[in-house]
Amino acid sequence: MTGTRSRRRPPEGATLAPTGQGAGRLLVAVYGVFAISATARAGVQLATQFDEAPVAYLLSAVAAAVYVVATLALARDNRRLAWAAIGLELVGVLAVGAASVFDVAAFPDETVWSGFGRGYGYVPLVLPFVGLAWLVRTGRARRG
């Protein structure tokens, strides 16, 4: 452990571990899978059956955009954008998860975040926590 560690900003001249390398590749791959599947799902829903559940399908599109941005931000080591996208993802999965439980009528069809990601093995619920933990971990200044 380094003795003097600033929580918010690394000391002058220190380098941060890139978010998209090492084990971060894994995170980028999982985010990429969700980005592609959510985008494809939202595209199909919006194109073919928008009238059936506009709220749910628009939220699907928002979720897809969040996953795409998070994937790119992690891969390109854009730390600030990654914080924003993954933070939004966490809020989204919690809010939509809760809303889909309490207001079933607005969600006749599933979205990625419905029931806290039930349809996707709850991975959407776990993923933002892993993502934020990774950002914290790589955000600490490297030794040496």
Next chain:
Amino acid sequence: MTPVASALGVACLLLAAWSGLRTAQDRRVGGGQLLACAALTLALLAQAVAGFVALAVSDRAVDSVTFVGYHLTAVALLPVGALWAIGERSRWGNGVLAVAALVVPVLLVRLVQVWDGR
């Protein structure tokens, strides 16, 4: 699950376990894994073609856009994962390949559900 889809799913799970093990061993992706990727991709491609033919001649109510999309994704995943793994000069190439190999069985299960109109 059709027997073919089940066998392919199990094979992909084995590939995922193999790749996960090599990640834990801190080793890079190996030739055997790439060979397995190639063989599985060919089998998945054959399954996709069979699926498209079945879809064309069948009169069941199948969400065809989703069905075709899942088939194409299932075929593409392993090659993409393998290319990524080759380019990654660390153990995490194996990790990425494991993720790709884990997603394929999920797609296969969904494909069968879509075919059954669920």
